Amino acid sequence: MWNIPGSLTIEMPATPHPDCRALARIGASVRERLSGQPTVRRLPVEAVEIYTSNSFLNEADCAHLIALIDTCACPSRLLEEEGWDGYRTSYSGDIDTHDRIVRDLELRLSDFTGIAPSCGESAQGQRYECGQYFNEHCDWFDTEAGYWRQERRCGGQRSWTAMIYLNAVEEGGRTDFTHIGLSIPPEPGCLLLWNNALPDGTPNPLTMHAARPVVRGVKYVVTKWFRVRNWQ
Numbered sequence: 260m261w262n263i264p265g266s267l268t269i270e271m272p273a274t275p276h277p278d279c280r281a282l283a284r285i286g287a288s289v290r291e292r293l294s295g296q297p298t299v300r301r302l303p304v305e306a307v308e309i310y311t312s313n314s315f316l317n318e319a320d321c322a323h324l325i326a327l328i329d330t331c332a333c334p335s336r337l338l339e340e341e342g343w344d345g346y347r348t349s350y351s352g353d354i355d356t357h358d359r360i361v362r363d364l365e366l367r368l369s370d371f372t373g374i375a376p377s378c379g380e381s382a383q384g385q386r387y388e389c390g391q392y393f394n395e396h397c398d399w400f401d402t403e404a405g406y407w408r409q410e411r412r413c414g415g416q417r418s419w420t421a422m423i424y425l426n427a428v429e430e431g432g433r434t435d436f437t438h439i440g441l442s443i444p445p446e447p448g449c450l451l452l453w454n455n456a457l458p459d460g461t462p463n464p465l466t467m468h469a470a471r472p473v474v475r476g477v478k479y480v481v482t483k484w485f486r487v488r489n490w491q
């Protein structure tokens with residue numbers, strides 16, 4: 260804050276969050292694009308922009324992706340491993356980006372959101388067996404953490420998350436947005452899409468979510484995170 264004697268007091272803005280202008284711009288353009296799509300539903304939560312689109316993938320494509328995930332899934336990792344033992348017990352893998360159905364899916368997600376394919380991380384498959392889960396977390400990067408130096412260089416902050424459920428789970432395996440009381444059951448082929456930032460581009464802490472344990476059955480999802488710049 261500046262005090263200029265005998266005149267105004269000028270509030271200086273706090274240091275803007277890294278990538279916040281780009282996040283605000285991307286947020287606005289995706290919002291506008293989705294508002295024109297008849298198959299999209301905005302969930303009735305003010306604090307987080309979350310959308311669903313049922314039957315985004317058909318049964319055959321879901322089955323194909325499940326088989327691909329089974330070929331690449333390894334114990335999931337966290338960006339920071341130390342001190343976080345048991346926080347995520349699922350299996351994950353980068354699915355084959357040369358596969359025609361994976362390529363089509365990536366292009367469709369880019370077309371759907373209007374975010375350039377080059378900003379998308381490669382699609383990742385997740386598998387949760389009985390009892391497996393991923394505890395509460397946000398998908399956006401903590402820009403104070405050690406890993407941020409690297410992430411900043413390879414695409415910057417995550418803007419939107421797109422996640423598609425590939426199968427029905429007999430019991431459990433819901434995605435809970437824990438701070439806004441939203442609990443989403445896995446619905447085969449359904450796309451869940453959310454903005455990790457607020458409209459002003461600040462990372463949104465109310466996007467905190469968890470994959471609850473699978474109680475009966477197995478759960479498969481495909482996730483794609485979009486960055487503010489080209490991901491490499």
Ligand SMILES: O=C(O)CCC(=O)C(=O)O
Nearest residue numbers: 393433434469470480482
């Ligand atoms: O599987 C889910 O329901 C959520 C997965 C998730 O949050 C993630 O992979 O970042």
Ligand SMILES: [Fe+2]
Nearest residue numbers: 396397398468
């Ligand atoms: Fe997540």
